[in-house]
Amino acid sequence: MPIKIEMPKLSDTMTEGTLLKWNKKVGDEVEIGDIIAEVETDKATMEMEAFDEGTLSEILVEEGAKAPVGSVLGILLEEGESAGAPAAAPAAAPAPAVSATPAATAAPATPAPVAPAPSSPPVTASGDRVSVSPLARKIAEAKGIDLSTIVGSGPGGRIVKADVGGKEGVDIPAPAATPSPAAAKPAPAASTPAPAASAPAPAAISPTVSSGDKTVPLSSMRKIIADRLLTSKTTIPHFYLHVEADVAPLMTLRKQVNAQAEQTHGNKYSINDFVIKAVINAAQAVPAVNASFNGDSIVEFEKVGVSVAVAVDDGLVTPVIKDATSKSMLQISKEVKEMAGRAREGKLLPNEFDGGTITISNLGAWGIESFDAIVNPPQAVILSIGAIVEKAVVVDGQVVPGLRMNIGVSCDHRVVDGAVGAQFINEVKKLIENPALMLV
Template sequence: MASELEMPKLSDTMTEGTILRWLKKEGDAVEIGDEIAEIETDKATMAMEVFDEGILSKIMVQEGEKAAVGAVIGILGDEGEDVSDSGSSSKPAETPAPAEEKKEASPAPAASSPAQAPAPAAPASSDGSRLRVSPLARKIAEEKGVDLTTLTGSGPSGRIVKKDVEAAGSGSAKPAASSSAPAAAAAPAAKAIVPAAASGEDQRIELSTMRKIIADRLLTSKVTIPHFYLHVEVDAAPLMSLRKQINEQAEKTTGNKYTINDFIVKALINASVAVPQVNASFAGDHIVQYASVGVSVAVAVDDGLVTPVVKNAETKSLLQISREIKDIAARSRDKKLRPDEFDGGTVTISNLGSYGIDSFDAIVNPPQAIILSVGNIVKKPVVVGDEIKPGLRLNLGLSCDHRVVDGAVGAQFLAEMKKLIENPALMLV
């Protein structure tokens, strides 16, 4: 008997996925546990496993196409079984628009263009779990206006089938959405800005799933979070000296080479423990102050920026932190991270020093309250006593959500960072 392969929900924020590559072709035998396709989510690229066996009789979503979570992307059948009518009502999350329509829609941000809104995820039941609905039942429900979340399926494993929808009739009232979390303030609609007219040599670059998520999250952050920014210049010479000593010894023992960023991350962790008000999130009618520190480390990848997390960071040594950052950075660039490795961040660090940037202001990574921006270590003249001497200086920037962190708290946090970096031995005790 034919069974449908549905787009899985591979992360807590995933609403659609892109089929990057089919690992099986139509006609191939598939066994339970086989990896059948590579799927790009909003966070990573992952292999999709199957939990049934049979023949991959029909591929519904081709490589490079998107599909909403729960949409049918393929059909498994028995050998010789006719599956020509299976999954006929399923379609990718995005249908290419005519060239003229694309040209008109391209200047407007997705948030202000209904024609480009992403397809909704599969319906969910009242307890938040995804409903199991046959393609025919879903089609009939759309035609009759039946709210699938109000139905109880009579098919296998509680699946909603044709007769369940027909029995419900039409005009079902859709229940009001409920949530224990307070609603976020609505962002004002962005006004469309029309770009300069394209010439024949200009290139149209379609947004990847990752770039769409980056655009959405950062727009939300800048529009809904009241940012303020602080900067401090610290003496980096003691840190550079200690790092040199440790690396000389580490090469003979652990074989690990410590980066400047490793020490700054360690200072960020210690400072977040010392000033716990920054290790928090705004939650509408209250603030959540976290007991543990999860450091989101900004890593540049081919198509944007990802922020995998060093979890329970306050419990880890400098060596553990250094090794973990190297590991997650390498796997980020290879798109080998698991979705859960992006969860649990409470503070973020973004370091552009290796790109020659002396200082910058980063955008808060919601729902976190702070992000630390780290610049390049610069050799410059500094005043020591009454004399001018050469020094090594490092600029640290702090972007804060003013709903959570006040100026005095942010200043206290940066003072703690300055103390640790200028006295780096304190991080090792």
């Protein structure tokens, strides 16, 4: 039975992908675990692994073409099979015009289509049909294995050859973006639906294009950014607060800590590392901001997941420091550096965008002193951090030189009231101005 190679769902907001490159050509043998293609998603360029083995007999989507999630990209033939009529790609459900699902919200996993089965297909205890590759079914029948007792490691929980002992020594990694139905309970942010109501999008106004103008097609990432930010600004009632913090004590402490770090672990702490730690502690002190609007209720998250905005060539990504309250300053600093580096190389994994409950956007490195960020749904709060500025300040009636940094917070007013937002931003300010409190 020919095996369909389908466009996988490699991120929670992905509805289509661009097939950038085939690493195999027609006639090549494909082994389980081989990297058969490279796919551009809305977040990064991802490698696509093979979860079946065989000979690549057809390529249905050429390099550079876009394809919806679930559509057929190519065909594998198992040993002894011959090519028949080309397989038709399954009809894909139309993608919604505006996606309100954020990077921190996991869409329901889309299992791979179930291959044609015997007249009495195996079912699970709940009555669901088992998704199994033809080769795995043959091996299971030969060995007398009950497929309803097997948890598959293929896409969407599909049972593949290795799951029934068909090939010794093969290690099949479970795909990060399509968890098994038996997977653990998702992170709190992943279970939060998008806002129930959506305001109609305004009609697009097309620009006048002259002969010398350049038209740049939208990448998958830029489309998602456009959709999500439009949804955020048209469906979430924003309000904004700002305070100015004295960062002179923080600069002094950072200098001392980095001098000591050079003699021990060698990690150099950035100002943003201290800001992240301050936000984590402040979210613990004011848990009402670590929450999400959920239609007729508000979900207050048990854990703090900090989404850190990272600028990349084609937009912005927000990898998440998960379970942030359990991590030391050193762990946070190293994790942010490592994720930011892989983000710029397009090598972040889909699950590294999940679980965020609050976002930090820092434009200080670009010299921006103050700005208002757009809430990252379904989160209720985003921090905007400006540049450190040397300026004249008044202290005890005297004008003296000082170092100041603007801290802004944008809030979803359905979740966070003004007084709560003020309490939170002042807690962040207190920790920035008294940085030793973050280390105890």
